[in-house]
Amino acid sequence: MALVGFLILCLVISTDIAYSYQSSDDFVGASSPGDIVIGGLFAVHSEMLHPEEHPIKPVIQNCAGFEIQVFLQTLAMIHAIEMINNSTLLSGVTLGYEIYDTCAEVTKAMASALRFLSKFNSSEDIVEFKCNYSDYIPRVKAVIGASYSEVSMAVSRLLALQLIPQISSASSAEILSDKIRFPSFLRTIPSDFYQTRAMAHLICECGWNWIGVIATDDDNGRFALESFGVQAMVNNVCIAFKEMLPAYLSDNTFNTKVDQAIEKIVKETRVNVIVVFMRQFHVLKLFNKAIERNVNKIWIASDNWSAAVKISTIPNIKQLGTVVGFGFKSGNISTFHDFLRTLHEKPTENNKFLHEYITLLSVCSHLEYHDFQMCISNRFQEQLLQNAENKHQIWRDDFLIANIESGFIHSTTLAVHAIAHAIKGQCKDRNCKDPSAFTPWELLEELKKVTIFDDDKEIKFDSKGDMNTNYDVLLWKEIDGRMEITTMAEYDPEKGYFIFEDEEKEKEFLDLKKIPSTCSQHCRPGQMKKVTGSPHTCCYECVYCPENHYSNQTDMEYCFQCNNKTYWAPVNSTTCYRKTIHFLNWSNWFAIFLLLLSAFGIALILAISVIFTKNLNTPVVKASGGLTVCYIILLSHFLIFLSTAFFIDEPTEFKCKTRQALFGLSFALCISCILTKSLKILLAFSFDPKLQNFLKCVYKPIPIVVTCTGIQVIICAFWLIFRTPFVKQNFSFPRAIILECNEGSIVAFGVMLGYIAALAFICFIFAFKGRKLPENYNEAKFITFGMLIYFIAWIVFIPVYATTFGKYLPAVEIIVVLISNYGILCCTFLPKCYIIIYKQETNTKSAFLKMIYTYSSKTAGNVAVSQISLDSKSSSSRTAVSDSCKSEKTPANGNCHFQAPGQRLIKGKVLPKNTARTLSRKRLSSI
Numbered sequence: 001m002a003l004v005g006f007l008i009l010c011l012v013i014s015t016d017i018a019y020s021y022q023s024s025d026d027f028v029g030a031s032s033p034g035d036i037v038i039g040g041l042f043a044v045h046s047e048m049l050h051p052e053e054h055p056i057k058p059v060i061q062n063c064a065g066f067e068i069q070v071f072l073q074t075l076a077m078i079h080a081i082e083m084i085n086n087s088t089l090l091s092g093v094t095l096g097y098e099i100y101d102t103c104a105e106v107t108k109a110m111a112s113a114l115r116f117l118s119k120f121n122s123s124e125d126i127v128e129f130k131c132n133y134s135d136y137i138p139r140v141k142a143v144i145g146a147s148y149s150e151v152s153m154a155v156s157r158l159l160a161l162q163l164i165p166q167i168s169s170a171s172s173a174e175i176l177s178d179k180i181r182f183p184s185f186l187r188t189i190p191s192d193f194y195q196t197r198a199m200a201h202l203i204c205e206c207g208w209n210w211i212g213v214i215a216t217d218d219d220n221g222r223f224a225l226e227s228f229g230v231q232a233m234v235n236n237v238c239i240a241f242k243e244m245l246p247a248y249l250s251d252n253t254f255n256t257k258v259d260q261a262i263e264k265i266v267k268e269t270r271v272n273v274i275v276v277f278m279r280q281f282h283v284l285k286l287f288n289k290a291i292e293r294n295v296n297k298i299w300i301a302s303d304n305w306s307a308a309v310k311i312s313t314i315p316n317i318k319q320l321g322t323v324v325g326f327g328f329k330s331g332n333i334s335t336f337h338d339f340l341r342t343l344h345e346k347p348t349e350n351n352k353f354l355h356e357y358i359t360l361l362s363v364c365s366h367l368e369y370h371d372f373q374m375c376i377s378n379r380f381q382e383q384l385l386q387n388a389e390n391k392h393q394i395w396r397d398d399f400l401i402a403n404i405e406s407g408f409i410h411s412t413t414l415a416v417h418a419i420a421h422a423i424k425g426q427c428k429d430r431n432c433k434d435p436s437a438f439t440p441w442e443l444l445e446e447l448k449k450v451t452i453f454d455d456d457k458e459i460k461f462d463s464k465g466d467m468n469t470n471y472d473v474l475l476w477k478e479i480d481g482r483m484e485i486t487t488m489a490e491y492d493p494e495k496g497y498f499i500f501e502d503e504e505k506e507k508e509f510l511d512l513k514k515i516p517s518t519c520s521q522h523c524r525p526g527q528m529k530k531v532t533g534s535p536h537t538c539c540y541e542c543v544y545c546p547e548n549h550y551s552n553q554t555d556m557e558y559c560f561q562c563n564n565k566t567y568w569a570p571v572n573s574t575t576c577y578r579k580t581i582h583f584l585n586w587s588n589w590f591a592i593f594l595l596l597l598s599a600f601g602i603a604l605i606l607a608i609s610v611i612f613t614k615n616l617n618t619p620v621v622k623a624s625g626g627l628t629v630c631y632i633i634l635l636s637h638f639l640i641f642l643s644t645a646f647f648i649d650e651p652t653e654f655k656c657k658t659r660q661a662l663f664g665l666s667f668a669l670c671i672s673c674i675l676t677k678s679l680k681i682l683l684a685f686s687f688d689p690k691l692q693n694f695l696k697c698v699y700k701p702i703p704i705v706v707t708c709t710g711i712q713v714i715i716c717a718f719w720l721i722f723r724t725p726f727v728k729q730n731f732s733f734p735r736a737i738i739l740e741c742n743e744g745s746i747v748a749f750g751v752m753l754g755y756i757a758a759l760a761f762i763c764f765i766f767a768f769k770g771r772k773l774p775e776n777y778n779e780a781k782f783i784t785f786g787m788l789i790y791f792i793a794w795i796v797f798i799p800v801y802a803t804t805f806g807k808y809l810p811a812v813e814i815i816v817v818l819i820s821n822y823g824i825l826c827c828t829f830l831p832k833c834y835i836i837i838y839k840q841e842t843n844t845k846s847a848f849l850k851m852i853y854t855y856s857s858k859t860a861g862n863v864a865v866s867q868i869s870l871d872s873k874s875s876s877s878r879t880a881v882s883d884s885c886k887s888e889k890t891p892a893n894g895n896c897h898f899q900a901p902g903q904r905l906i907k908g909k910v911l912p913k914n915t916a917r918t919l920s921r922k923r924l925s926s927i
Contacts (some may be wrong), residue, residue, distance in 0.1 A: 027100065027115070030074060030351040034096020035433050036423060038081070038416070039116045041145030041155060042074050043067060043104040044353050046281045046377070050250055060111055063103035065281065066360060066377050068403045069308065070147055071353055073169065074099050076409045077144055078351075079339045080416035089420055093432045098139075101353070102146050104279070106154045109146055113158040116140045120435055133162045137436050141443055142167065142419045144412065148279070149173030149220035150247075156185040163441035167418060169411035172303060173223045177464035184444055186465040188414040189303070189328050192224050194493035198326055198471055199275060199300055200231035201496060206512045208273045209237050209538040209555075210519040214261055214286065215277040218247035224277040224302065236555075238519060238538035240271045245282055254285070262289050265297065272517035275300040280308045291316050298515055301325025306474050307405040310373050312483045323476035324512065326491065328407030329469045331455055336409060340400045372399070407472060414454065414467065422446040468493055475508060525552050525574040528559045544572040547734070565731040579731075582807040583739040584648050591648045594814045601641040601822060605634050608829045611836055619845055620832045624779070629673055632705075633828065636670035640821045647810040656725040656741035661716045663817060664752045668712035670824065671759040674783060675708065676701045678766035681780050708759055715755060719748035730805075738807055757794065760787050782827040789823030
């Protein structure tokens with residue numbers, strides 16, 4: 001359409017001939033003279049009456065379908081101009097106007113625009129060709145309109161040639177904000193960018209994400225649909241279907257397209273919200289068909305029809321469901337109401353729109369409200385006008401007031417006032433009685449800077465030429481049997497939130513949420529969306545958040561992961577829970593049991609100490625190394641039992657360092673003392689002279705204990721200095737943090753235990769050699785058993801300790817310490833306590849001498865038998881035995897000193913009985 005307009009313009013310019021109509025004055029809908037003339041473009045009629053076939057001649061056709069709401073906008077422009085002329089704003093300068101009917105057609109609007117471009121005060125409507133229009137004075141200084149964005153786009157292309165300011169009060173297409181393509185276009189309303197964002201915000205706030213969209217197949221509908229699609233995507237709203245209806249009712253496919261749209265709405269049962277970007281006459285057709293099919297949905301209305309009274313008064317409109325729309329912010333229009341009440345007194349000679357309305361009013365006055373409205377807008381008005389000749393005129397100002405769309409009236413008034421304030425700025429130092437005082441492009445520059453006040457709020461055009469006023473959120477609701485259009489809320493497009501006047505209005509908004517319109521059920525907190533095979537992201541399945549993940553909002557795309565070190569979450573969780581800190585505390589029943597065992601061991605040590613102290617001079621105590629050695633061993637056992645307390649309760653740096661060092665040093669001291677006893681026993685009852693010589697050289701009790709324990713001290717010192725144990729938080733458990741001691745160096749820990757094991761092994765070897773001592777004095781056998789218990793306990797400990805986790809890990813070591821400590825303690829002292837308490841007759845010096853004598857005699861007899869069996873040996877053997885015998889003679893009796901059974905010494909002669917007695921005394925003295 002725009003291209004056709006340019007072709008017409010080019011044709012006119014190239015021939016330099018005026019393009020005039022057969023009756024150019026008839027072309028004007030309403031006019032009034034003035035010093036400065038403002039043009040107006042309004043779609044007072046809804047369509048042009050096209051011929052049945054394609055037009056042959058370039059003739060502008062007549063229009064039909066009187067639009068009462070747009071007619072009221074023309075009256076608003078006239079009223080605003082009259083108010084300014086009657087005020088002191090322009091002081092002596094009057095404003096005139098020329099208003100044209102576009103009939104919602106681009107071609108008709110461009111014809112009007114051509115007249116606006118014609119040279120001022122020319123006898124003919126001539127558009128001069130110029131390379132520079134800086135000094136060109138056109139017929140009008142500014143234009144208000146058009147009603148529809150598609151028409152405004154085409155007109156703005158023409159007006160931009162001379163940069164004539166064009167201010168629209170209804171065209172909201174986002175593309176018109178492009179100042180490169182539309183440099184002279186301004187508007188007193190926000191662009192569709194804000195409207196579509198507001199719609200998407202409303203839909204998102206109500207929890208809807210599966211909607212349908214119906215739009216007209218024209219520039220305005222396509223741009224609105226594109227803008228809304230972007231905003232819907234931003235707000236996670238999916239469009240289930242898009243239906244485009246022909247832009248013109250005369251299109252042969254219009255009814256078919258409407259039927260298809262209704263079928264789509266009925267078929268998509270999950271879609272309960274329909275967004276409609278259409279003109280009012282399109283919506284009328286759609287709703288009439290929807291009422292026939294009993295369609296009940298929520299309809300989101302665009303600013304084109306959200307406040308249309310003629311739609312809200314359709315019979316049975318309440319059956320359609322709920323209508324929520326966005327309208328332009330209204331203001332105080334009480335003076336306009338007064339203007340309408342006196343409108344019938346105005347002359348109609350220069351206002352054909354008013355004359356036509358009065359004529360239609362007479363024809364339709366006998367009808368009821370809705371039929372009356374349908375009669376007014378009937379497209380076959382020629383027949384009606386023919387029947388109006390003899391009709392009596394009845395004025396109905398209530399009908400006009402009832403059909404006011406206050407948002408459009410207010411924005412039209414703002415447009416007129418903006419132009420008036422810009423003219424005032426241009427006329428400060430100029431005589432504006434002269435039409436050539438300033439040019440349109442100068443007025444355009446002034447308009448960009450102008451500021452006006454609306455309800456004490458300062459508003460102006462932004463860099464895109466838009467006035468970003470707020471929206472009224474309109475709700476259609478039934479009151480006293482009639483559908484009323486009420487204001488539910490106010491929407492701030494810049495801040496992006498809804499403003500409610502009171503709680504009742506907010507409740508109306510919340511009630512909308514009760515109606516679902518989703519492709520899938522909302523995923524609850526604790527769930528996340530899993531996209532299915534559908535191309536729409538709104539169609540999904542809800543799955544539980546896995547372990548250690550959570551979601552705390554509805555319809556989460558993914559679950560948040562907890563900090564696995566310090567938090568945890570079960571499956572289907574809405575939050576993370578802090579892990580509990582675990583350690584083997586004093587209140588734990590197992591810890592109490594282990595402590596009782598340690599306490600019992602300490603009590604046992606004290607009991608043994610008392611028993612040994614009371615029996616200090618008995619042979620059993622003396623044979624155990626004396627009270628000093630016993631006390632040292634018992635002290636080391638006490639310290640070992642005490643060390644178990646450092647394994648329980650919350651670990652600290654002190655406890656971690658103390659428990660292993662105390663245990664290691666105490667065990668080393670204990671084993672060192674027992675090692676000296678093993679050496680002493682072996683020395684006392686060994687018959688091998690070589691071994692005895694070796695043991696006499698080695699057997700140094702104090703140096704042995706100090707050296708063996710000192711080595712352990714060095715090991716522990718190096719460990720604590722270079723790789724000291726420390727407190728560690730173990731995060732490997734899903735729901736708990738285990739507070740434990742890290743040994744610092746496993747190697748150092750192993751060396752410490754290995755050293756104790758080496759001492760125990762040496763002690764075991766020495767004790768094993770003396771395992772066949774007298775029955776009443778067989779300490780070596782019990783030492784052997786104690787060392788075996790120690791080895792078994794620690795051999796089992798290694799794999800158990802390596803595979804055990806959690807707070808009971810210290811308990812494993814406590815158990816091993818207790819087993820090994822109890823084993824050595826019991827094997828070392830309990831047999832002696834038994835003898836002291838229950839076998840007191842054997843705990844005498846004579847009993848010990850008799851026992852040793854018996855053992856020595858038996859041993860000597862075994863040696864004699866062994867030697868007789870060797871008499872058949874060679875003489876070299878005898879010689880060796882004789883030499884050996886000589887070397888072993890004693891001054892007392894001159895007899896040979898026989899070795900124990902199993903040795904290879906040959907007797908010199910049979911031992912007499914007193915020899916065994918002498919041997920017993922020597923062994924007893926060494927013990």
